[in-house]
Each structure stands twice: as C-alpha cells, then as structure tokens.
Amino acid sequence: MDETEAKQLSIELMEIAEAALLTTIDGNGFPYTRGMLNLRRTEQFPGLIEMFKEHRSDFLVYFTTNTSSVKMDQIRGNPGVSVYYCKPDEWRGLMLGGIIEVVTDPGVKETIWQKGWELYYPGGANDPDYTILRLLPRFARYYHQLNFTQFNLKKV
Secondary structure: OHHHHHHHHHHHHHHHHHHEEEEEEEEOOOEEEEEEEOOOOOOHHHHHHHHHHOOOOOOOOOEEEEEOOOOHHHOOOOOOEEEEEEHHHHOOEEEEEEEEEEOHHHHHHHOOOOOOOOOOOOOOOHHOEEEEEOOOOOEEEEEOOEEEEEEOOOOO
C-alpha cells in the first residue's frame, strides 16, 4: 500500500475507532498506557467534525483530561507520547508519535467542551481541572493485516 492510501485509511480509522490509547512515560522511564475519548470519532462527537476537517493532513489529535491526573505529571516530565487507534476485528491500527502540549486557548477549550462533562468538570469549560492536550504528530505507522506503512508528518 502506498503512503497516500495509508494516510487516507488512517484518517478513516481515527474517525471510527471507539477509543484512542495514549501512552506516556512515567518517572522511571516505563510506558504507561490508558484509553482516552477519541474526539475524532464522528459518531460520538459530530459537533467536532468541522474542527478536524482542516486537520486531515496533519493528523492533529486533541484529548481532554483532568489537570490533576497522573498523566499530566508524566507529560510535564516527558512530553513524548504515542497514540494508538485500532479496529481489532479488521486487524487495523494506527500509531502516532510526537510531543504533546497543553492548550491554554480558552476558545479551543470551549469548542471542544461537550454537554454532560459537568460531571467531571463542575466549573464547565473554565474549570481549572479541565485541560486540553494537543498532539501534532511527527510520525505515524499504519498497519492493516500483514502490511504496514510508516510516514513522517512533521519535521523532527
């Protein structure tokens, strides 16, 4: 499979995967993986489709998390992360890697905010424990059955 096809299939996978798996590195240098809401999943977050349309070529990823979470401590210590999307029944997977950053723009926080998240962030989009993380991946590896394609997305 060529890179163009792999990129198209990767975006499609990001739009249907039920979750995104985020891996950070803990203070002892060990990987720490957890499931995150896949904000690109069109079925679950139709209100965010427009926001991601302009990011089909750079594979931008956003996550929400608690500012007080362990993952935030790990990211502060080492912002190098990996994100994995998969559809196991089709033997499809996409790994993205790069440096994740905290978003401070209140407009982005408001755009991503979803009704019902008050359960986790009682103060709404302005809750100090509501954090947005952004990954503009540097590299990717798409896998389908026994074939894989690796491609760079951003200058390292």
